[in-house]
Amino acid sequence: MIQTENLTKRFGDILAVDDLTLELEAGEVFGFLGPNGAGKTTTIRMLTALISPTSGGATVLGWKIGQEDGQIRRRVGILTESPGLYEGLSAERNLAFFARLYEVEDIAQQVERYLRMLGLWDRRAESAGTFSKGMRQKLAIARALLHEPQALFLDEPTSALDPEAAHMVREFIASLKHEGRTIFLCTHNLDEADRLCDRIAVFNTRLLALDTPTALRRQLYERTMVFHLRQVDPRFVERVRSLPFVRTVRSMDDKLLVAVDDPEDNNPTIVRSLVEAGAEIQFVGELRRSLEDIYLKLIKDNEEVGSGNGDRSSG
Amino acid sequence: MDKIWVIMRKEWSEVFKNRFVLFTVAFLPLILVALPLIMLYFTGSSGGDLSGLSGTDMPTRFAELCGGMTESECGQYFLVSQFMLLFMLMPLAIPVTIASYSIVGEKTTHTLEPVLATPVTTLELLAGKALAAAVPGVTVTWIGFVIFEVGAHLIATSPVVLARLTEPLWLLAIFLIGPLLAIASVSVAVMVSSRAHDPRVAEQLSMLVILPLLAVFFGQIAGLFLINEKLIMWMAVALVIIDAGLFAFAIQLFQRETILTRWK
Numbered sequence: 001m002i003q004t005e006n007l008t009k010r011f012g013d014i015l016a017v018d019d020l021t022l023e024l025e026a027g028e029v030f031g032f033l034g035p036n037g038a039g040k041t042t043t044i045r046m047l048t049a050l051i052s053p054t055s056g057g058a059t060v061l062g063w064k065i066g067q068e069d070g071q072i073r074r075r076v077g078i079l080t081e082s083p084g085l086y087e088g089l090s091a092e093r094n095l096a097f098f099a100r101l102y103e104v105e106d107i108a109q110q111v112e113r114y115l116r117m118l119g120l121w122d123r124r125a126e127s128a129g130t131f132s133k134g135m136r137q138k139l140a141i142a143r144a145l146l147h148e149p150q151a152l153f154l155d156e157p158t159s160a161l162d163p164e165a166a167h168m169v170r171e172f173i174a175s176l177k178h179e180g181r182t183i184f185l186c187t188h189n190l191d192e193a194d195r196l197c198d199r200i201a202v203f204n205t206r207l208l209a210l211d212t213p214t215a216l217r218r219q220l221y222e223r224t225m226v227f228h229l230r231q232v233d234p235r236f237v238e239r240v241r242s243l244p245f246v247r248t249v250r251s252m253d254d255k256l257l258v259a260v261d262d263p264e265d266n267n268p269t270i271v272r273s274l275v276e277a278g279a280e281i282q283f284v285g286e287l288r289r290s291l292e293d294i295y296l297k298l299i300k301d302n303e304e305v306g307s308g309n310g311d312r313s314s315g
Numbered sequence: 316m317d318k319i320w321v322i323m324r325k326e327w328s329e330v331f332k333n334r335f336v337l338f339t340v341a342f343l344p345l346i347l348v349a350l351p352l353i354m355l356y357f358t359g360s361s362g363g364d365l366s367g368l369s370g371t372d373m374p375t376r377f378a379e380l381c382g383g384m385t386e387s388e389c390g391q392y393f394l395v396s397q398f399m400l401l402f403m404l405m406p407l408a409i410p411v412t413i414a415s416y417s418i419v420g421e422k423t424t425h426t427l428e429p430v431l432a433t434p435v436t437t438l439e440l441l442a443g444k445a446l447a448a449a450v451p452g453v454t455v456t457w458i459g460f461v462i463f464e465v466g467a468h469l470i471a472t473s474p475v476v477l478a479r480l481t482e483p484l485w486l487l488a489i490f491l492i493g494p495l496l497a498i499a500s501v502s503v504a505v506m507v508s509s510r511a512h513d514p515r516v517a518e519q520l521s522m523l524v525i526l527p528l529l530a531v532f533f534g535q536i537a538g539l540f541l542i543n544e545k546l547i548m549w550m551a552v553a554l555v556i557i558d559a560g561l562f563a564f565a566i567q568l569f570q571r572e573t574i575l576t577r578w579k
Binding site: 045083093100 | 317318321325328329332333424425426427428429430431432433434435436571572575576
């Protein structure tokens, strides 16, 4: 669906995107995370045929960037960082203008469809300039979808929105996932990425990690089980520590935190050992690392490597 | 062609909601129509005593155009003839305000990137924007000229002068040179607009396009040359070439990547 190979973009001395190789499946929601200036917007602009790469290449929906840009623009939708609406025009006219540029066949029907879908139909005749930030963002999303693109690029779709508007936009993106569109989602909101994305790339000029949110957690942190006990006794700690598959054990309040390999197989043994030692187990769970932990760890590691190498890069 | 028309309609929807732009489009024609009519009125009602003009103030070469006229009629015609150039100034100056804002304005309001992400070509985008600026300028010039002609028939006393105002020289100047000048003007303004970073700078720089015509205006007053039908035809040929060159150059100068990545 979307493939990049050693995609690189330089602006003079500034390296914005370095050697990016990715492959997105059809119908996938792909999270693209990175700090400000990481090159996320530059990547989106290259993949939507707005700017050309310095080296490397990419195919989007089977069309090559830099060679078949018109075909790509016809088939992808983009929500730019800023909604970029014509504030003096009504919501309906804003959409109708873009529908004509995208050569949409039944303009009135498509405009109505998306205005209704995003809850803007009743305000279709009002100028976009009178809309709240959330409404503008919804109108910009409608604009990106008018021509039914197979791939949708969303650049910070919920930034600067209040929680309620952000929630609505997020729900809408989730509904698009069910329509089978490929969605490339640039976001700073890690919780949003965690909830919406099938896979996540952490990016800071170059690709730092790429996997499902769950697999990223596993790659970066050992799995830690939490055993809630009625009362913790040092004997329980020693007993669990003696098990060969256990990496570390520490107690905290009435909990034992056990870092363990392959908990699906080994948890029953731990539970049995604790019960045999006289522990009363109330319940067992897994300590879940947030995506924020993963993101911050990757970015920090990258900055340390970067400063060590004297890198000069920006987005 | 469809997309050019779509862009033109969108530009008009936006532009003519701005009262200042409406004012700039309407003000210049009002002044440039009123001035020659007032001049015709006063020169006609003063008994046509403009004989002094032919001897001292009027360029001697202008007399070539005065065949069959009395001295005072020639003087009256000389004065009014200066306004032919001002009628040619209208389609040059009026579109500049609209065209100079066209690209840089969209960049500053962040509307350009979504447009560039559509399958619209640079030619379609610039042609749409250029024509959206040129058409109102040419239209108000033509309307202004028709009002001037009607007014002149109501005011002027000399049928000889009246007849001169509908001669091919005037019609060519207004209906042929006018649109060609408008295209040159908007091509320059769109070019400046796609390179400038500030709408105000774009407008100021684009206004420089009227300088060559002002040179012609003062050149005629000074008697350096005379605008006759032959010169108008040569001007038309030259303008067709200049317009094609300027528009092609405007397309070359429109660098999507630079506009998106370097402008803040």
